[in-house]
Amino acid sequence: MNDIEHNHKQELNFPIGVFDSGVGGLTVVREIIRNLPEERMIYFGDTARVPYGSKSKETILRYSRQIIRFLQRKGVKAIVVACNTASAFALEEVKKEMDIPIIGVIKPGAEVAVKATKNGRIGVIGTEGTVKSHMYKKLIQNHNDKIQVIEKACPLFVPLVEEGLLKDSVTVEMAHRYLKDLKASHIDTLILGCTHYPLLRSTVREIMGEEITLVNPAYETAKGLEELLKSHNLRTTAENHGIEQSHEFYVSDAEEKFMEFARSILPSNIHTVNLINNIEEF
Amino acid sequence: MNDIEHNHKQELNFPIGVFDSGVGGLTVVREIIRNLPEERMIYFGDTARVPYGSKSKETILRYSRQIIRFLQRKGVKAIVVACNTASAFALEEVKKEMDIPIIGVIKPGAEVAVKATKNGRIGVIGTEGTVKSHMYKKLIQNHNDKIQVIEKACPLFVPLVEEGLLKDSVTVEMAHRYLKDLKASHIDTLILGCTHYPLLRSTVREIMGEEITLVNPAYETAKGLEELLKSHNLRTTAENHGIEQSHEFYVSDAEEKFMEFARSILPSNIHTVNLINNIEEF
Numbered sequence: 247m248n249d250i251e252h253n254h255k256q257e258l259n260f261p262i263g264v265f266d267s268g269v270g271g272l273t274v275v276r277e278i279i280r281n282l283p284e285e286r287m288i289y290f291g292d293t294a295r296v297p298y299g300s301k302s303k304e305t306i307l308r309y310s311r312q313i314i315r316f317l318q319r320k321g322v323k324a325i326v327v328a329c330n331t332a333s334a335f336a337l338e339e340v341k342k343e344m345d346i347p348i349i350g351v352i353k354p355g356a357e358v359a360v361k362a363t364k365n366g367r368i369g370v371i372g373t374e375g376t377v378k379s380h381m382y383k384k385l386i387q388n389h390n391d392k393i394q395v396i397e398k399a400c401p402l403f404v405p406l407v408e409e410g411l412l413k414d415s416v417t418v419e420m421a422h423r424y425l426k427d428l429k430a431s432h433i434d435t436l437i438l439g440c441t442h443y444p445l446l447r448s449t450v451r452e453i454m455g456e457e458i459t460l461v462n463p464a465y466e467t468a469k470g471l472e473e474l475l476k477s478h479n480l481r482t483t484a485e486n487h488g489i490e491q492s493h494e495f496y497v498s499d500a501e502e503k504f505m506e507f508a509r510s511i512l513p514s515n516i517h518t519v520n521l522i523n524n525i526e527e528f
Numbered sequence: 529m530n531d532i533e534h535n536h537k538q539e540l541n542f543p544i545g546v547f548d549s550g551v552g553g554l555t556v557v558r559e560i561i562r563n564l565p566e567e568r569m570i571y572f573g574d575t576a577r578v579p580y581g582s583k584s585k586e587t588i589l590r591y592s593r594q595i596i597r598f599l600q601r602k603g604v605k606a607i608v609v610a611c612n613t614a615s616a617f618a619l620e621e622v623k624k625e626m627d628i629p630i631i632g633v634i635k636p637g638a639e640v641a642v643k644a645t646k647n648g649r650i651g652v653i654g655t656e657g658t659v660k661s662h663m664y665k666k667l668i669q670n671h672n673d674k675i676q677v678i679e680k681a682c683p684l685f686v687p688l689v690e691e692g693l694l695k696d697s698v699t700v701e702m703a704h705r706y707l708k709d710l711k712a713s714h715i716d717t718l719i720l721g722c723t724h725y726p727l728l729r730s731t732v733r734e735i736m737g738e739e740i741t742l743v744n745p746a747y748e749t750a751k752g753l754e755e756l757l758k759s760h761n762l763r764t765t766a767e768n769h770g771i772e773q774s775h776e777f778y779v780s781d782a783e784e785k786f787m788e789f790a791r792s793i794l795p796s797n798i799h800t801v802n803l804i805n806n807i808e809e810f
Contacts, residue, residue, distance in 0.1 A: 294587045295577050300690075304805060305576045305781045405687040408582075416698050499587045523586060526808035 259482050261286040261494070262471070263317030263325040265310075268296035268497075269507040270404070270441030271328030274351065275493075276512055277468035278326070284482050285475075287493045288320050292525065294498035297404055298331040299373025299440065306375065310336035314344070315528040316496075323480050326471055327351065330372050330440050330463070334379035347474050352376075354470040355437050355463025356385035362459045363393060363435040369428040370397045371450075372439030373404065382439055396431045400424040400440075407442040418449055425453050437461045445511075495519040541764050543568040543776070544753070545599030545607040547592075550578035550779075551789040552686070552723030553610030556633065557775075558794055559750035560608070566764050567757075569775045570602050574807065576780035579686055580613040581655025581722065588657065592618035596626070597810040598778075605762050608753055609633065612654050612721050612745070616661035629756050634658075636752040637719050637745025638667035644741045645675060645717040651710040652679045653732075654721030655686065664721055678713045682706040682722075689724040700731055707735050717741045727793075777801040 264275055268291045275289055290313050292298075298306050310332045317325055325348040327333045333350030341348055359368050359382075370382040377399040386395050403424070406417045428436065436458055438444055444462045451460060475481045493516070497504045501519040508516045546557055550573045557571055572595050574580075580588050592614045599607055607630040609615045615632030623630055641650045641664075652664040659681040668677050685706070688699045710718065718740055720726055726744045733742060757763045775798070779786045783801040790798045 294583060300782070300785075301576060302782050308805070401691055402687055405684055409683055416701055419698055419701075500582070500584050523590070 254479070255483070257323055258480055259286075259484050260321050260323035261288045263288050263290070263314075263320065263322035264328050265290040265292070265313045265317065265325070265332070266329040266441060267291070267298035267331065268293045269408070269504060269511070272508055272511045273441050273444045273462075274326060274328035274464040274467055277464045278471060279513060281468040282472055282475075284484050286482070286484075288317060288322055289493065289495045290316060290522070290525075291495070291497045291504055293500050293504055294523075294525070297373070298329060299375050299404060300401065301331075301375060303335040303375075303379070306332055306335040307339055310340055311343075312525050312528045314340055314348075316522065316525060318346070319528070320494075322346070324348065324471070324475060324478070326467065328441055328464075328467070331375040334376045334381040347478050347480070349467060349470055349474050351441065351463040351467045352381050352439070353385055354466035355439065355461055356382050357389070358463075358466045359435050359437050359461045360386055360389045360393065362461060365432065365434045366390075366392060367394045367396070367431060367433040367435075369431065369433040369436040370395060370439045371400050371403075371424065371428070371436065371443065372397070374399045374401055376439050382437060394431075396428055396433060398424055398428055400443075403446060404440065404442050407445050412445055413449055417446065418453075421446065421449050421453055425450065429454060433458065435459045435461060437463065439463065496522050498522055498525045536761070537765070539605055540762060541568075541766050542603050542605035543570045545570050545572070545596075545602065545604035546610050547572040547574070547595045547599065547607070547614070548611040548723055549573070549580035549613070550575045551690070551786060551793070554790055554793045555723050555726045555744075556608060556610035556746040556749055559746045560753060561795060563750040564754055564757075566766050568764070568766075570599060570604055571775065571777045572598060572804070572807075573777070573779045573786055575782050575786055576805075576807070579655070580611060581657050581686060582683065583613075583657065585617040585657075585661070588614055588617040589621055592622060593625075594807050594810045596622055598804065598807060600628070601810070602776075604628070606630065606753070606757060606760070608749065610723055610746075610749070612723060613657040616658045616663040629760050629762070631749060631752055631756050633723065633745040633749045634663050634721070635667055636748035637721065637743055638664050639671070640745075640748045641717050641719050641743045642668055642671045642675065644743060647714065647716045648672075648674060649676045649678070649713060649715040649717075651713065651715040651718040652677060652721045653682050653685075653706065653710070653718065653725065654679070656681045656683055658721050664719060676713075678710055678715060680706055680710055682725075685722065685728060686724050689727050694727055695731055699728065700735075703728065703731050703735055707732065711736060715740065717743060719743045719745065721745065778804050780804055780807045
C-alpha cells in the first residue's frame, strides 16, 4: 500500500460534518444514523444565533462559512447542511469554495417531490428565508417546468416546536391557517421544507389528508449522502459496534437544553455536548 | 471657558446609546422621545442574533459587550440597555467596566412595582432568561423582602409579537395559559418584563382585569435616564427642532424589516437604518 492509498484509507473513517441553526438538524442526523449506522458524525448546532429562518442571505452565508471552517478543522470527510435556510442561502456559494463533498437538504427533497407528484402540483412549507429564496421552486422546475409549486412560509412553526407544542390546539390552529391555501390549491405532494417540521408531521397529515404525499427531505438527504460518499469512495470501512456513542455534538450556546432535545429525537443517548463560544472567530 | 469646560459642553450634546436584541427596545426609544425630546439617540438592534431570551448568560454578556464597544466608538455619553434579558444577565458586569453612565430596564421597573403594590404581591412576565435570572425578584426584595414575587416565562410572546399577532385569538389563548397562575395568585401589580410585551398590553389587560397595575419598565427607564443624565450633568443643551430625524439606527441584519417595524412603533419617520455586519468584531 503506498502513501496515497494509506491516506485515503484513513480518510474513509473520518467523520461526516453536519450542521444546523440549532436542534432541527437532528431530524437529519436521525435519518443518517438509520441509513448509514457505521458512519460517525460531528454535529454543530448554532444555538447562540438560532433561528436562521428570519435572517438575510448575507448573514446566513457568513455563519455557514464559519461553521464549515470549524467542521473542517475537526477533520470531516464530507459536510451535510442540515438546515433548509442555510441550504437555500449558502450551499451554492460554499460548494465552490470547498474541496470536500457537501450536500444540502433542498435538492434531495425537490427531486423526490418531482418523482412523487402525479397531478403536477407541489406545495412547499418552510421558513421565511427558504420560501423567499424560491430554491425548491427553482430546483423542481429545473426538472420539469410544467410543475406548479406553491410556497408558504410558516414562521411560528419553529418556536412552537421548540416549545414542545407538537400537537397542541394552538399549533393546530396555526397549521390550519398556514395550510389553508395549499389545501385549496389541490396539491398532491407537500415538502416539509424545514428540519423542524417533521416533528409536526401528524398535525400536518391530519389537516392535509391521507391522500397527500408528505416529503421529509431529511430521509432523502440521508440517501443522497450515501450516494455522494460512494461516488467519492468515502464510505467508512468501520463496522457498527455501538458507534452511536461516538458521534460528537457541539453547540454555540445552552448545551444542556440541546442535550435534552437531542435525547427526545435521537435513538441513542448523547453523552456529551460541547460548547463552542467563539464560532464567529472561525 | 477653559478646555475642560469646553469639552464637557460638547459632551452634553453627544447622543445616548440604546440597544436591544432587535426591535423590542424601540418601545423604550418611544418613551425616551416622549420624555426627553431634545436628546439624540443611537440605537443598535442585534437582529442577526435575536432573540436573546432563550440564550445563556455568557452569550448575552459577550454580545452586550460587543454592542457597548460599538456604541462607545460612536461617541455616546450614556447607554440604555433596552432589553430585559441583557439587563438581567449583563448590566451588573458591564457597569464595572465602563466610564460612562449606563442604565437597564429592570431596576426602574422593579422600583415602580414596589411603590405600586398594596397587597405585597407582584407578578413578573418575561423571557426564559429574564425569569431564570430572578433579577426582578432580587431587586424587589432588596427594597422589601416581605413582597411576594411570582415570575412566569412567556417564550411564545416574542415570536407572536414579531408576527404582528397582537390581538389574535392564538395570542389570547397563549396569554390565558401564561397568566393563569398569576391571576390565581391574586397579584395586584404585573411587570411587563420584556420590551416586546407593552405591545400586548391590551390583551394582558383584558385577561388580568382593570384592577391590576401593569408596569411598563420602558416608561420608568426613560424617567430614570433623565435623572441619571442630570446627576452626571449630561443633559443636552440643544433645543428640540425636528430632532427626531437625527436619531441613528443600526442593526446587525435585515434593515428593511426593522425599518417597517420601527415605523409602526415610533412617532416620527425613520429615514435610514444602517447595517453593521461585523458586530462580533467589536
